[in-house]
Amino acid sequence: AQSVTQLGSHVSVSEGALVLLRCNYSSSVPPYLFWYVQYPNQGLQLLLKYTTGATLVKGINGFEAEFKKSETSFHLTKPSAHMSDAAEYFCAVSDPDTGRRALTFGSGTRLQVQP
Amino acid sequence: DTGVSQNPRHKITKRGQNVTFRCDPISEHNRLYWYRQTLGQGPEFLTYFQNEAQLEKSRLLSDRFSAERPKGSFSTLEIQRTEQGDSAMYLCASSPGGGPNSPLHFGNGTRLTVT
Numbered sequence: 001a002q003s004v005t006q007l008g009s010h011v012s013v014s015e016g017a018l019v020l021l022r023c024n025y026s027s028s029v030p031p032y033l034f035w036y037v038q039y040p041n042q043g044l045q046l047l048l049k050y051t052t053g054a055t056l057v058k059g060i061n062g063f064e065a066e067f068k069k070s071e072t073s074f075h076l077t078k079p080s081a082h083m084s085d086a087a088e089y090f091c092a093v094s095d096p097d098t099g100r101r102a103l104t105f106g107s108g109t110r111l112q113v114q115p
Numbered sequence: 116d117t118g119v120s121q122n123p124r125h126k127i128t129k130r131g132q133n134v135t136f137r138c139d140p141i142s143e144h145n146r147l148y149w150y151r152q153t154l155g156q157g158p159e160f161l162t163y164f165q166n167e168a169q170l171e172k173s174r175l176l177s178d179r180f181s182a183e184r185p186k187g188s189f190s191t192l193e194i195q196r197t198e199q200g201d202s203a204m205y206l207c208a209s210s211p212g213g214g215p216n217s218p219l220h221f222g223n224g225t226r227l228t229v230t
């Protein structure tokens with residue numbers, strides 16, 4: 001069964017600093033990978049996804065993530081944090097081989113941005 | 116695109132009562148998902164519909180839970196004989212046709228509190 005591990009339930013950065021949120025997956029085949037963001041009392045919004053092709057994926061709000069098969073990782077980065085980036089971030093995986101449609105989510109990382 | 120709509124936003128009920136939530140997906144999205152999210156955790160998959168057919172159910176979906184999607188449009192999730200452990204955010208998501216790389220569009224959720 002596939003699974004997702006997000007290292008660090010809370011990450012705090014200063015405004016303007018680099019954001020790095022870690023995600024490692026466990027899957028028997030290269031999966032499809034997603035990052036979602038959740039603001040308080042709202043649903044999840046897609047930031048970016050990796051399916052096939054280029055391993056560096058750019059998303060909305062200046063975020064990007066790199067798929068590294070050798071490390072089974074899909075870490076999310078942003079060069080310069082903004083106060084509006086404060087939210088909870090979830091990494092998710094789906095299995096392209098089984099045809100199972102549901103996503104498996106990690107437990108999330110709460111990002112705090114200090115002024 | 117008016118987004119995924121969920122009602123009610125909040126529901127407080129006493130243990131043992133039945134509750135029903137409604138989800139209106141994005142029109143023309145034939146796939147609809149229900150997830151449950153508890154505090155500090157990522158969403159957990161409950162069930163999935165393609166049009167009116169319920170194609171997958173999680174082990175989390177005990178016999179007290181039932182979901183329907185009549186005519187392949189809106190969906191309802193009913194919990195019978197609620198327990199305090201049912202307190203959570205219930206999220207609905209929809210997606211258009213396509214493979215497991217199709218991103219999910221989430222509603223803002225229904226927060227259930229069982230007292």
